[in-house]
Amino acid sequence: MAPRVVKGGPGLTEYLNATKIAEPLFGDVQKHVLEKAARPSGRRQDVLHPSEMVKSDWCHLAAFHRLRLEVEPAEKSKTTFTRENIFEEGHRTHSKWQRWLTEMGRLAGDWHCLFCDGYFWAEETPEACEYCSAPTSCIEYAEVPLNAHPLLIGGKADGFSPQDSALIEIKTLGLGSLRYERPEFLERYIVETDHGRLPDMTRLWRDFRRPLPAAVRQVQLYMYIANHFEDLPAERTIFFYDFKPTQETKSFTVAYDESFSEPLIEAATAIVDCLQTDTPPFCNLNGRAGCASCLEFKEDDK
Numbered sequence: 001m002a003p004r005v006v007k008g009g010p011g012l013t014e015y016l017n018a019t020k021i022a023e024p025l026f027g028d029v030q031k032h033v034l035e036k037a038a039r040p041s042g043r044r045q046d047v048l049h050p051s052e053m054v055k056s057d058w059c060h061l062a063a064f065h066r067l068r069l070e071v072e073p074a075e076k077s078k079t080t081f082t083r084e085n086i087f088e089e090g091h092r093t094h095s096k097w098q099r100w101l102t103e104m105g106r107l108a109g110d111w112h113c114l115f116c117d118g119y120f121w122a123e124e125t126p127e128a129c130e131y132c133s134a135p136t137s138c139i140e141y142a143e144v145p146l147n148a149h150p151l152l153i154g155g156k157a158d159g160f161s162p163q164d165s166a167l168i169e170i171k172t173l174g175l176g177s178l179r180y181e182r183p184e185f186l187e188r189y190i191v192e193t194d195h196g197r198l199p200d201m202t203r204l205w206r207d208f209r210r211p212l213p214a215a216v217r218q219v220q221l222y223m224y225i226a227n228h229f230e231d232l233p234a235e236r237t238i239f240f241y242d243f244k245p246t247q248e249t250k251s252f253t254v255a256y257d258e259s260f261s262e263p264l265i266e267a268a269t270a271i272v273d274c275l276q277t278d279t280p281p282f283c284n285l286n287g288r289a290g291c292a293s294c295l296e297f298k299e300d301d302k
């Protein structure tokens with residue numbers, strides 16, 4: 001059989017050109033992953049996601065349009081294979097820490113029975129499905145749903161430890177994720193070497209003493225929702241960081257501070273009010289002129 005010829009989208013073509021890779025199977029895997037990423041995610045579009053709300057470029061007007069039309073953000077189409085690989089690595093790291101905590105009986109949350117497809121809350125590792133009595137081997141951890149229904153906020157924390165009254169957040173830190181999430185932090189560790197400008201990863205990890213600011217904003221919002229809307233007493237969040245280059249780990253604690261999330265709660269309240277009266281809010285980033293996110297919807301209206 002003749003080898004298959006890979007017909008890729010723009011992302012794949014760009015990747016193959018850049019790396020000069022001729023192996024068809026390698027190309028096929030990348031095409032498969034990019035095609036999967038292009039499909040609708042199944043992520044709820046009728047709620048505000050805390051991960052978006054904490055971004056410095058979160059536009060209230062774009063959020064209003066998105067909720068009204070229930071559409072996915074356009075950035076999904078701009079993904080690359082490396083980016084998808086980073087996400088996948090992140091999921092794997094989550095599973096690893098959650099499995100250890102499950103084995104210890106220290107993880108509370110929703111549990112999903114693969115046998116009957118039921119979801120139920122348990123304070124520790126369940127021995128059987130609450131609905132159909134299927135054994136532990138049929139049950140997977142389904143994390144901690146955090147919903148503020150009146151404010152249309154819907155999120156999920158990586159875990160909750162009842163013994164510690166703490167939410168758990170699991171993060172991976174690598175060159176790839178830093179390039180996307182914290183380029184300015186990475187830039188501080190770039191040194192001139194005989195092989196060009198390279199990051200000093202040893203020094204970077206040694207100096208890494210607190211979670212990234214966006215991660216702190218996000219868990220503060222999670223804790224606010226846990227305490228105010230989910231009846232879950234979250235006094236702090238425990239972070240576990242996996243450092244990809246060396247597999248070293250660090251842990252940090254962030255204490256709950258309600259005032260942190262108040263501006264975001266006010267913004268969500270205002271957006272919900274606007275939806276109820278069908279009156280678009282102003283763009284909070286660039287006023288009447290609008291910003292890149294909300295202008296996208298202006299085009300759609302025409």
Ligand SMILES: [Zn+2]
Nearest residue numbers: 113116129132
């Ligand atoms: Zn079941």
Ligand SMILES: [Zn+2]
Nearest residue numbers: 059283291294
């Ligand atoms: Zn805007």
